Amino acid sequence: MLDINKYDFFPFNPIYRSDSFEFFFKKIDSFFLYQRKVSELDFYSQIISVQDITKIYLQPSEPFAEGFDTRFLLLKFTEPLLLLPDSSLEGYVDFPISLSLFIIDNQNKIHHINTFSLLKPKLALYGNPHNGKICRFWESSFSSSIPNEKPFATGVLQLYINNPTSSKIIITRLVLDFSFMELYFKFNSCKTSARVKIVSDKFAETEFITPRDIEGYSKSIDLIPTRILTSSKFLMEFGL
Amino acid sequence: MKFWHSITLSKLIEIAVIVFIFFVLFIIIKIIIRRFRIILRDKLSKNTLTILSKLITYGFILLYLLLVLTYFGINLSGLVVAGGFLSIIIGLATQKVLGNMIAGVFLIIERPIKLGQSVTIGDVSGIVEEVRFLSTIIRSLEGQFVRIPNEQVFNAIIINLAENVVRRIDYLVDIRYSDDFFKAKEVILKLLAEEPFVLKIPEPEVFVEEFASSSVRVRIRFWSPTEKWYEVKAKLLPYIRKSLEENGIEIPFPQMEIKVKN
Numbered sequence: 245m246l247d248i249n250k251y252d253f254f255p256f257n258p259i260y261r262s263d264s265f266e267f268f269f270k271k272i273d274s275f276f277l278y279q280r281k282v283s284e285l286d287f288y289s290q291i292i293s294v295q296d297i298t299k300i301y302l303q304p305s306e307p308f309a310e311g312f313d314t315r316f317l318l319l320k321f322t323e324p325l326l327l328l329p330d331s332s333l334e335g336y337v338d339f340p341i342s343l344s345l346f347i348i349d350n351q352n353k354i355h356h357i358n359t360f361s362l363l364k365p366k367l368a369l370y371g372n373p374h375n376g377k378i379c380r381f382w383e384s385s386f387s388s389s390i391p392n393e394k395p396f397a398t399g400v401l402q403l404y405i406n407n408p409t410s411s412k413i414i415i416t417r418l419v420l421d422f423s424f425m426e427l428y429f430k431f432n433s434c435k436t437s438a439r440v441k442i443v444s445d446k447f448a449e450t451e452f453i454t455p456r457d458i459e460g461y462s463k464s465i466d467l468i469p470t471r472i473l474t475s476s477k478f479l480m481e482f483g484l
Numbered sequence: 485m486k487f488w489h490s491i492t493l494s495k496l497i498e499i500a501v502i503v504f505i506f507f508v509l510f511i512i513i514k515i516i517i518r519r520f521r522i523i524l525r526d527k528l529s530k531n532t533l534t535i536l537s538k539l540i541t542y543g544f545i546l547l548y549l550l551l552v553l554t555y556f557g558i559n560l561s562g563l564v565v566a567g568g569f570l571s572i573i574i575g576l577a578t579q580k581v582l583g584n585m586i587a588g589v590f591l592i593i594e595r596p597i598k599l600g601q602s603v604t605i606g607d608v609s610g611i612v613e614e615v616r617f618l619s620t621i622i623r624s625l626e627g628q629f630v631r632i633p634n635e636q637v638f639n640a641i642i643i644n645l646a647e648n649v650v651r652r653i654d655y656l657v658d659i660r661y662s663d664d665f666f667k668a669k670e671v672i673l674k675l676l677a678e679e680p681f682v683l684k685i686p687e688p689e690v691f692v693e694e695f696a697s698s699s700v701r702v703r704i705r706f707w708s709p710t711e712k713w714y715e716v717k718a719k720l721l722p723y724i725r726k727s728l729e730e731n732g733i734e735i736p737f738p739q740m741e742i743k744v745k746n
Contacts, residue, residue, distance in 0.1 A: 311680065312709060318685070364678070367709065368685035373648040378709050381684045 249395075250431045251304060251462075253348070256297045264362050264396060267345065269297065278357060280345075292357055294349050301346040301354065303464045304399060304434040306422040308342045309365035309380040315423040315468065316478075318368045318379035319401075321386050325415040327407035327442065334405075337384035338391045338398045340365070341427070341434060344467060359467065362397040370419045371482035379419055399427070399434040402455055407442040415442075415484045418450055423468040424476040425452045428461035435461075448484055451477045502552055513544050532616055580635075584618040587634035591615055597637075601646040605637055650683065651713045653706055655721055658699035659728070660736040665692060665700060668733045672704055675727045679720065681712040698739040 246257040260267040268279040280288045307317050327333060345358045368381035390400055407413050420438055427436050437455040442448045517537045597603050597612045610624040620637045622630040659668050669690040676688045688706035708716040
């Protein structure tokens with residue numbers, strides 16, 4: 245049995261255990277049986293067509309909502325943010341992450357095998373029932389200091405909010421397209437950054453950017469293929 | 485002999501150029517058709533796409549042939565007159581068919597229904613299996629094959645259950661007059677908050693619908709992603725009852741108070 249307390253590569257072992265999840269690997273003839281246990285109610289099992297596993301690799305990933313395909317995160321602020329005309333705000337919030345498990349075969353090739361989350365996802369609608377977006381919902385408090393992370397469950401999002409308009413703007417929520425999220429991790433903490441540009445009292449542009457101070461951090465492998473022809477900016481057009 | 489003598493080298497070159505242009509255009513049309521088949525593969529059925537491809541291909545061949553005949557000085561006016569008469573006869577005989585076909589084209593353009601969507605067209609509810617030129621095929625909820633002429637589909641009121649990204653779920657639950665409604669509301673909202681596919685926004689609602697003769701009628705409203713709607717609707721009601729009962733709130737039986745006058 246091997247203990248997992250950080251995101252990293254680990255030599256192959258039939259059992260891996262952390263405080264909140266367990267992985268089991270069992271070789272059966274020409275394939276492997278992989279099992280994951282998060283709680284008594286969350287047990288997952290799958291067969292992998294691989295002859296040999298030399299290592300496994302665990303990393304934080306985008307906040308996927310298990311069982312539902314969405315690439316949007318709706319972040320609701322516990323306290324609304326009031327941005328005065330021509331002002332900006334920098335701060336931190338926490339956000340949910342997923343965990344991605346990879347295996348490395350005897351030819352040193354890396355294969356993604358499973359993504360899961362320690363937090364039960366909650367969904368929310370941004371916009372109207374016809375044209376709106378279904379997003380992963382998360383409520384967080386905006387803070388000037390780095391919030392405490394729950395290892396393997398949440399990460400830290402640094403926000404740069406700019407209001408170049410001549411009106412004061414109240415922001416109660418943000419919607420971010422996490423298919424462009426740049427996630428960096430060190431030991432069992434992870435971080436990313438996003439920029440918000442207010443266009444008017446109803447519209448804003450949000451975009452994930454490379455976080456500052458990433459020395460010593462590793463970048464997570466993107467699980468969503470890069471869409472070259474698509475803009476990385478998301479336009480919030482149904483209110484702020 | 486006279487015919488063979490009339491063929492000159494320049495004529496042969498002309499024919500070769502015409503054949504060459506035909507093949508070039510034919511290949512271009514085939515490429516365009518293949519592209520359209522890829523683009524439209526989720527919107528039209530395989531059968532419709534095949535018919536459409538053949539119609540375009542044969543239409544092109546016919547048009548090219550007529551142009552070539554005109555180029556070589558063959559008079560087509562007789563053909564045009566005959567074609568005109570034929571069109572009138574066919575038009576009168578196939579009025580309904582043409583009506584359905586035109587409606588089919590408009591259905592394909594407007595797309596009020598798409599393949600695989602759950603819809604109600606007039607009295608028929610089911611899944612759209614195919615939008616053909618003349619008719620629309622629905623698989624009813626009981627698994628029956630239902631063919632509706634396109635003209636009827638086009639003129640009918642269509643309820644598309646899958647067009648919007650979210651749908652609302654409504655439950656009506658009765659509690660006793662002796663039960664605390666606010667406690668019931670708290671229990672129900674807590675249960676809904678734990679279910680991932682019950683949307684947080686729009687917020688679920690729990691309110692008193694009616695003070696009925698034997699119970700307080702409680703309306704529960706919440707939203708779910710359309711693709712999870714049926715799963716959530718079918719799942720939650722028994723859990724609501726269980727949670728209410730665990731908190732001492734019961735669903736009452738009908739009651740009647742009888743007063744006997746001496």
